[in-house]
Every structure is written in structure tokens, then in C-alpha cells.
Amino acid sequence: MGGDVERVGVVGGGRMGAGIAEVCARAGRDTVVVEADAVAARAARERVTASLDRAVARGRLEAADAARALDRLVFTGDLDALAGRQLVIEAVVERPDVKTEVFAALDKVVEDPEAVLATNTSSLPVMRLGRATGRADRVVGLHFFNPVPVLPLVEVVTSLHTSARTARIAEGFVTGALGKTVIRSRDRAGFVVNSLLVPYLLAAVRMAESGFATAEDIDTGMELGCAHPMGPLRLADLIGLDTVASIAESLYDEFREPLYAPPPLLSRMVEAGLLGRKTGRGFHTYDAHTTG
Numbered sequence: 001m002g003g004d005v006e007r008v009g010v011v012g013g014g015r016m017g018a019g020i021a022e023v024c025a026r027a028g029r030d031t032v033v034v035e036a037d038a039v040a041a042r043a044a045r046e047r048v049t050a051s052l053d054r055a056v057a058r059g060r061l062e063a064a065d066a067a068r069a070l071d072r073l074v075f076t077g078d079l080d081a082l083a084g085r086q087l088v089i090e091a092v093v094e095r096p097d098v099k100t101e102v103f104a105a106l107d108k109v110v111e112d113p114e115a116v117l118a119t120n121t122s123s124l125p126v127m128r129l130g131r132a133t134g135r136a137d138r139v140v141g142l143h144f145f146n147p148v149p150v151l152p153l154v155e156v157v158t159s160l161h162t163s164a165r166t167a168r169i170a171e172g173f174v175t176g177a178l179g180k181t182v183i184r185s186r187d188r189a190g191f192v193v194n195s196l197l198v199p200y201l202l203a204a205v206r207m208a209e210s211g212f213a214t215a216e217d218i219d220t221g222m223e224l225g226c227a228h229p230m231g232p233l234r235l236a237d238l239i240g241l242d243t244v245a246s247i248a249e250s251l252y253d254e255f256r257e258p259l260y261a262p263p264p265l266l267s268r269m270v271e272a273g274l275l276g277r278k279t280g281r282g283f284h285t286y287d288a289h290t291t292g
């Protein structure tokens, strides 16, 4: 199942979209990436090319396979290029207005009424994006993890409207074609992984905020005491403190549980522009070599 999805589209070629497009092309699928305009489409191509080059340099991919993957990819600013796709995965910015517009447009552009329309959203209800189309039963969440070529997990999120057939095709593609592992989640903010991870990260922020322990000791505690590859504050810095805060806000909006409420220190750091690795400073400081 899913083996018969040969023509894939990806909307948005940023961090996640480029990774998703790369794994689809590496799996032998003809893949069209639609960005906001031609300039952004060129940037998306560069992102995928750089990632393929890295995989080759690290010995994870043959140079010939990288070249073949690139040949299967088309980058464009024109959404109409998705007309003949069997599966489209949306990975544009996490803004409800932009995503709703994209789904309404996909409904008009994608010709095959059986095509599956997926979203990589981290926090928006899949149901709401489905309702922007006239085919909510064919809309499903496929939540990949960053970096997509490396992390093997995808959460498959079914809304109250998603049909069993749609979920089957989406799951079949992710496991069969992409070789990833799937877990299933209902359409609730945070899905499985972020619902468990974010309260833990927030607890670490509260611990640092109260002066209970230093950031360094909190991280060392979880790395050496629990064999986590990265402590919670280092992980929050890697994800981006703005992203952590916005996922926490959507969890809090949904459940109204204090454990999801962003602590004042986190909100203040976001306002101050201390977003973690990408700005060089969060709970830890990073030099130019480790940012990016």
C-alpha cells in the first residue's frame, strides 16, 4: 500500500518541506516542490542540494543516487504544477491563514479526486485544514521530525473527517516508500510527541527560572543520569525557543492545563530575541560554528 503513489507534491520548501521532498525523491518518487515564488523555489533547491551533498560527504548516500534524486525533483513557484499529483504534503509556515489558503487552492488545483492531501502542521487542527477543501475525508496529518532525512518517525494524524482509506494510503506511503516508522495520533494539539515533550521542556525552564539548578546542571543531569542524548534546555535551544513557546501556547489553548503554560522566562527570552542556537544564545551560548 502506498507503493502506487508515484507522483508527489510538496508545498513549502523550507526546513521541513525541503527534507520531505528530499526523502520522497530518494525513494524514487517524482516530486514537485512549490514555493511562494521563483526566488524561494531556487532557495529550496539549494537547501535540498546542500543536504544531499552532506549525505554523500558523510558516506550515507552514493553520489549517483544523490544525482538521480535531484533529477526527480522540480522546484517552482507555480501551484498549478501540482495538478497531476497523487499525494501532496503541505509544509508552509505555521500560520492558519496561509495554510487555509493553500488547502483551498489545492482543492481547486489537484485534479485526481482520490488524491491525498497531507499537512505537516505541528499545532493546527487537521480538521480545520480539511474543511478549507471540499474533500475533508482525503485530508490527513503527516507530522515529520527535523531533520527529515535522519529522523525515522512520522505521526499520522486523522481528523474526525479523515477516511480510513486516506489514512491507509498515507501510512502505506510513509512506511512502504519512505521506510519510516509511523505512530498514530488523534487530531489534538501537540499530537503524541510534543504533548509529552513540551511539558518536560517547560519544567526544565521553570527549574532554571526558580534558581533550583543551573542550566548546565539540569542538562548534565538528564544526559548522564537518564542517558538522554541532549538535556532539555539544550534541546529547547536546538528546536528554537520561539517554536517551543508557540507549541506550548497551542497546547495551553487546547487543554488549559497549567503544565502547558509557557513560563515567564521563556516568553521573555523570546521577546528579547534569545531564541537558542539560531541566534547564538538561549539557555546556552553558541559560536558561529554551531549555529545554523
Ligand code: NAI
Residues within 6 Å of the ligand: 011, 012, 013, 014, 015, 016, 017, 034, 035, 036, 040, 091, 092, 093, 094, 095, 098, 102, 120, 121, 122, 123, 143, 144, 145, 146
Ligand atoms: P520554514 O519557515 O523553514 O519553511 C516554510 C516555507 O514555506 C518557507 O520556505 C516559505 O517560503 C514557504 N511558504 C510560505 N508561504 C507559502 C505559500 N503560500 N506557498 C508555498 N510556500 C510557502 O518552516 P519549517 O520549519 O519548515 O515548518 C514548516 C511546517 O512544518 C510548519 O507547519 C511547522 O509547524 C511544521 N513542522 C516544523 C518542524 C520543525 O522542527 N521545524 C517539525 C515538524 C513540523
